[in-house]
Amino acid sequence: MSESPRSSDPSRIAEFRLLRRLGAGGMGVVYLGRTDAGALAAIKVIRGEGAGDDGFRARFAREAELARRVDSPWVVPVLDADAEAREPWLATAFVPGPSIAEAVGAHGPLPSGAVRVLGRSLAEALDAVHTAGLVHRDVKPGNVLLALDGPRLIDFGIARAADDTALTASGVVVGTPGFLAPEQAEGRPATAASDVFALGCVLAYASGGIPPFGTGTPDALLYRTVHDEPELRGMEGELLALVERCLAKEPDVRPTVEEIRGLLTEDAPDSSGDWLPAPVARLVATRAAESLALPGIEPTVVDGADDGTTDGEAPSDAPDTPVRHPGRRRLLLLGGALLLAGGGTGAAVWASGDEKKPSASTGRPVYVLGVHADSSAAGTALSRACERAARLAVAQHNATPKRSYDLKVKDLADRGDVDTAREVARTFTADRDVVAVLGPVGETSMRAASAVYGEAELTHVSSTTGRQDYFLTSPRTSFQTGAPxxxxxxxxxxxxxxxxxxxxxxxxxxxxxxxxxxxxxxxxxxxxxxxxxxxxxxxxxxxxxxxxxxxxxxxxxxxxxxxxxxxxxxxxxxxxxxxxxxxxxxxxxxxxxxxxxxxxxxxxxxxxxxxxxxSAVDPSVLTTKRAKDFTAAWRKRYGSTPEPYATEAYDSVRMLLAEFAHTVPAGARRRPVRADLAVRLAKAKYTGVARTYAFGEYHQYDASTDAWKNExxxxxxxxxxxxxxxxxxxxxxxxxxxx
The missing domain is CATH 3.40.50.2300 (Response regulator)
Incomplete structure (x- = not known):
C-alpha cells in the first residue's frame, strides 16, 4: 500500500513528478513517479550512509549500467539512474500489480499451473540477469510482482556483478534470510546457483503458502537453511522433484536456469490473466485500475486550506493529529478505487467522514469492537477468554458516566482455517461500525486474515499469537501483544x-x-x-x-x-x-x-x-492493586478467577480503546478515520495488569531487556x-x- 508524500520529500526527480510513497527501508525510499508524457515509474532514492559513500556511488553507477543491459519481458526495465545526484536514484518501470507475498497472503497458495508459469518465467528472467553479468541475490516473494500477462522480477538494489566479492568476502550476509542459499547464509559469495536456490524458495512459498524454512529471527532462518530440510507443501510429481533439486544444499547439484526452462514448458501467459486464479487476477486488475485514478500532473491543493499543507495532510507541527478533511487527491483515490472495485470498502467509507448515527436510547453514537474467535477444538478455550475479556472492558467503558459514545462487542468465529478466517475478516471490515478487532486467536487464522485487515486499514491486535512475519502482508494495522x-x-x-x-x-x-x-x-x-x-x-x-x-x-x-x-x-x-x-x-x-x-x-x-x-500471567496470585482489581471485576462478572490468557486479552482491548478514544472527533458526530488508530497504536505504551505493552518495528510485542525478568x-x-x-x-x- 502506498501513502502520500511527506513534507520533506522532493516533488520531482529529473523528469519524474513524484506522486506517492511506495515504501521505505534502511537504504532509502521508493516513490511512484510520472513523466510529463504520463508514463509511470518506481524511483528508488538512496539515503543515509550510502549516499555519502564514494565507493557505494561507484558500485551503484556500475550496477545501474549493468541492470540496463538486462533484456527480458519478465524483468522490470531500468529507465534512468543518477549516481552523482545528492541522493543517488534509480528509476524502473512501474508494475501496479501485487507481489507474490501480497497475493498469497490475501488469497492463499497459487495452483500448480500458476506456479509452473512462475517457474518458467522467472527462470527466463534470471537467465537474462546472469547473461548481463549480474547475480540478483535477493529473489523473494516480495520482489516478484504479478501482472495479468505474467510475473516481473524487480529490485536490483543489492544485485552485484558476478565477479564482485567486495561485500561477500567480509562474511556479511546480503539478502533475505529464508530465501537465500546456504552459501550466502554462511557468508560465501553468491553465484547464479544461489539465485536458483532462491527461485526454489519462491516457488515453494507460492505453492504452499509458507516459506520452506519457516519464519522467525534471521539467525534461526539462516541455521535452518544450512542444516534443515525444507517443508514443501502443495507440490507433487515433476514440479516437486524440480523444486527439491533447486533447494539442494550444494550449489553444483542444483539445476541451471536453462534446465529449469526446459523442464517447465508452459507457454508465456497472455494479457487475459488466465494463468492466475480468479481472486488474484481481480486483485491485479483492481491495482491496475487504481493507478488510473492517480492525480494529474499539476499540483493539487486542498480547497480552503490555510495552514500550508496540501493533499489533506496534517500541519507539520502536528504529525499525530488525525486528518479530518481529506483533500481532493485522497478522495479521488478512494472514490476511484471504490467505483472500479464495484463496491465500497470500510477504508473508503470511513475516510469520507460521513456522520455516525446516534443510539436511539441515549443519543450517543455506538461503535463496535470485533472479537475474531476460533471455534476449532484447539482455539475454543482461548476464544472464550478473549471474548470475556473484551466484554468486561467494554462494559467498564459503558459504565463511565461522561462518555461521549457507547461500545458493543461483535463476536465472530472462524474454524481455524484459511478460508473461514478470511471470511470473518471480510465481514468485520465490511461493517462500518467496527472500529477495531481483538484477534485472530490462532496462527493460521492470523496469517490469513491479517492481509484482509491490512487492505481495509482496520486495526487488529492478537494477544495469543507470536510469529513475526505478518508484517510482510499487513505492515500497518496488524499488532501482536503475545510474546514471540x-x-x-x-x-x-x-x-x-x-x-x-x-x-x-x-x-x-x-x-x-x-x-x-x-x-x-x-x-x-x-x-x-x-x-x-x-x-x-x-x-x-x-x-x-x-x-x-x-x-x-x-x-x-x-x-x-x-x-x-x-x-x-x-x-x-x-x-x-x-x-x-x-x-x-x-x-x-x-x-x-x-x-x-x-x-x-x-x-x-x-x-x-x-x-x-x-508471558501469560495468573493475576489471582499477584498482590498489586491492578491485579486485585482485575481479578475482582472478573470474578464479579463471571463467577471465577480469570482463565489463562484472559489478562493479556483484557489489556489488549483496554489499550485499543484508550488509543481509539483519541481518534474520535470532537462531539463524536463525524466518523473516526480507521487508519488513525494504527498510527497511534504503533507509538503507544500501555501499563497493563502485569506488564507494560509497547510495539517493536514489526508491530510485535516489544520484549525489552527487562521483559524476560518481570513479565x-x-x-x-x-x-x-x-x-x-x-x-x-x-x-x-x-x-x-x-x-
Missing part, C-alpha cells in the same frame, strides 16, 4: 539457568505442533548449547509419524538430565507417560501454548512437576493443575527445588 515464540524458547533456557537446573538436555521438536514449536525449539537448542554451554541431544519428530515415544527413549538413552518436549497436547501427554515409566526425575518443560490446557488432568501423575514458561512467568503442574511460581526474575534455585 522464539523469545519464549530462549526463556526456557534462562529458567534453567536461574533455577540451577542446567544439565545435558534432550530437546524434542515434534513438528505435529506446527511452525510454532519449530521456532521455539530452534531458539531453545541455540540458547541451551551456545548461551548455557551445555550439551544438547536434539531430536525431531516428523509430522504424520508416531515417533514421539521413540524420540523420548532415544534422548533418555543419551543419559540426559533435563527434557523439553515441544509438541501438541496429545503427544506431550504421551511423552510425560514415557518419561514417568522410565523413572526419569529430571526437570521437564512443555511448549508455552499448552499453559491452560488439559495437560494436568490428562497426564495425571506423569505430568506432575512439568514446567511451562509463558515472563513460570508455571508448574502441581496437584493436577497449573500453579504460578512467579516471574523469571523472582525465581531462585531454592524456589524451584521446593516446587
Amino acid at each position: 515464540h522464539l523469545a519464549l524458547g530462549s526463556w526456557i533456557a534462562l529458567d534453567a539457568l536461574i533455577t540451577g537446573q542446567v544439565a545435558p538436555a534432550g530437546i524434542v521438536i515434534d513438528r505435529a505442533g506446527g511452525a510454532v514449536v519449530q521456532d521455539q525449539g530452534t531458539s531453545l537448542i541455540s540458547g541451551w548449547r551456545d548461551t548455557l554451554g551445555a550439551q544438547v541431544v536434539p531430536k525431531v519428530v516428523a509430522e504424520g509419524t508416531d515417533d514421539g515415544p521413540k524420540a523420548v527413549r532415544d534422548v533418555l538413552a543419551a543419559d540426559v538430565g533435563a527434557v523439553a518436549y515441544l509438541g501438541p497436547l496429545d503427544n506431550t501427554v504421551r511423552a510425560a507417560q514415557v518419561l514417568a515409566a522410565a523413572g526419569f526425575t529430571g526437570p521437564c518443560w512443555m511448549q508455552h501454548q499448552l499453559y491452560g490446557s488439559d495437560f494436568p488432568s490428562r497426564a495425571g501423575a506423569a505430568g506432575e512437576g512439568w514446567y511451562v514458561v509463558t 515472563t512467568f513460570v508455571h508448574v503442574v502441581r496437584d493436577g493443575r497449573f500453579q504460578q511460581l512467579g516471574a523469571l526474575g523472582e525465581l531462585t534455585p531454592a524456589t524451584k527445588s521446593q516446587s
Whole structure:
C-alpha cells in the first residue's frame, strides 16, 4: 500500500513528478513517479550512509549500467539512474500489480499451473540477469510482482556483478534470510546457483503458502537453511522433484536456469490473466485500475486550506493529529478505487467522514469492537477468554458516566482455517461500525486474515499469537501483544539457568505442533548449547509419524538430565507417560501454548512437576492493586478467577480503546478515520495488569531487556493443575527445588 508524500520529500526527480510513497527501508525510499508524457515509474532514492559513500556511488553507477543491459519481458526495465545526484536514484518501470507475498497472503497458495508459469518465467528472467553479468541475490516473494500477462522480477538494489566479492568476502550476509542459499547464509559469495536456490524458495512459498524454512529471527532462518530440510507443501510429481533439486544444499547439484526452462514448458501467459486464479487476477486488475485514478500532473491543493499543507495532510507541527478533511487527491483515490472495485470498502467509507448515527436510547453514537474467535477444538478455550475479556472492558467503558459514545462487542468465529478466517475478516471490515478487532486467536487464522485487515486499514491486535512475519502482508494495522515464540524458547533456557537446573538436555521438536514449536525449539537448542554451554541431544519428530515415544527413549538413552518436549497436547501427554515409566526425575518443560490446557488432568501423575514458561500471567496470585482489581471485576462478572490468557486479552482491548478514544472527533458526530488508530497504536505504551505493552518495528510485542525478568512467568503442574511460581526474575534455585 502506498501513502502520500511527506513534507520533506522532493516533488520531482529529473523528469519524474513524484506522486506517492511506495515504501521505505534502511537504504532509502521508493516513490511512484510520472513523466510529463504520463508514463509511470518506481524511483528508488538512496539515503543515509550510502549516499555519502564514494565507493557505494561507484558500485551503484556500475550496477545501474549493468541492470540496463538486462533484456527480458519478465524483468522490470531500468529507465534512468543518477549516481552523482545528492541522493543517488534509480528509476524502473512501474508494475501496479501485487507481489507474490501480497497475493498469497490475501488469497492463499497459487495452483500448480500458476506456479509452473512462475517457474518458467522467472527462470527466463534470471537467465537474462546472469547473461548481463549480474547475480540478483535477493529473489523473494516480495520482489516478484504479478501482472495479468505474467510475473516481473524487480529490485536490483543489492544485485552485484558476478565477479564482485567486495561485500561477500567480509562474511556479511546480503539478502533475505529464508530465501537465500546456504552459501550466502554462511557468508560465501553468491553465484547464479544461489539465485536458483532462491527461485526454489519462491516457488515453494507460492505453492504452499509458507516459506520452506519457516519464519522467525534471521539467525534461526539462516541455521535452518544450512542444516534443515525444507517443508514443501502443495507440490507433487515433476514440479516437486524440480523444486527439491533447486533447494539442494550444494550449489553444483542444483539445476541451471536453462534446465529449469526446459523442464517447465508452459507457454508465456497472455494479457487475459488466465494463468492466475480468479481472486488474484481481480486483485491485479483492481491495482491496475487504481493507478488510473492517480492525480494529474499539476499540483493539487486542498480547497480552503490555510495552514500550508496540501493533499489533506496534517500541519507539520502536528504529525499525530488525525486528518479530518481529506483533500481532493485522497478522495479521488478512494472514490476511484471504490467505483472500479464495484463496491465500497470500510477504508473508503470511513475516510469520507460521513456522520455516525446516534443510539436511539441515549443519543450517543455506538461503535463496535470485533472479537475474531476460533471455534476449532484447539482455539475454543482461548476464544472464550478473549471474548470475556473484551466484554468486561467494554462494559467498564459503558459504565463511565461522561462518555461521549457507547461500545458493543461483535463476536465472530472462524474454524481455524484459511478460508473461514478470511471470511470473518471480510465481514468485520465490511461493517462500518467496527472500529477495531481483538484477534485472530490462532496462527493460521492470523496469517490469513491479517492481509484482509491490512487492505481495509482496520486495526487488529492478537494477544495469543507470536510469529513475526505478518508484517510482510499487513505492515500497518496488524499488532501482536503475545510474546514471540522464539523469545519464549530462549526463556526456557534462562529458567534453567536461574533455577540451577542446567544439565545435558534432550530437546524434542515434534513438528505435529506446527511452525510454532519449530521456532521455539530452534531458539531453545541455540540458547541451551551456545548461551548455557551445555550439551544438547536434539531430536525431531516428523509430522504424520508416531515417533514421539521413540524420540523420548532415544534422548533418555543419551543419559540426559533435563527434557523439553515441544509438541501438541496429545503427544506431550504421551511423552510425560514415557518419561514417568522410565523413572526419569529430571526437570521437564512443555511448549508455552499448552499453559491452560488439559495437560494436568490428562497426564495425571506423569505430568506432575512439568514446567511451562509463558508471558501469560495468573493475576489471582499477584498482590498489586491492578491485579486485585482485575481479578475482582472478573470474578464479579463471571463467577471465577480469570482463565489463562484472559489478562493479556483484557489489556489488549483496554489499550485499543484508550488509543481509539483519541481518534474520535470532537462531539463524536463525524466518523473516526480507521487508519488513525494504527498510527497511534504503533507509538503507544500501555501499563497493563502485569506488564507494560509497547510495539517493536514489526508491530510485535516489544520484549525489552527487562521483559524476560518481570513479565515472563513460570508455571508448574502441581496437584493436577497449573500453579504460578512467579516471574523469571523472582525465581531462585531454592524456589524451584521446593516446587
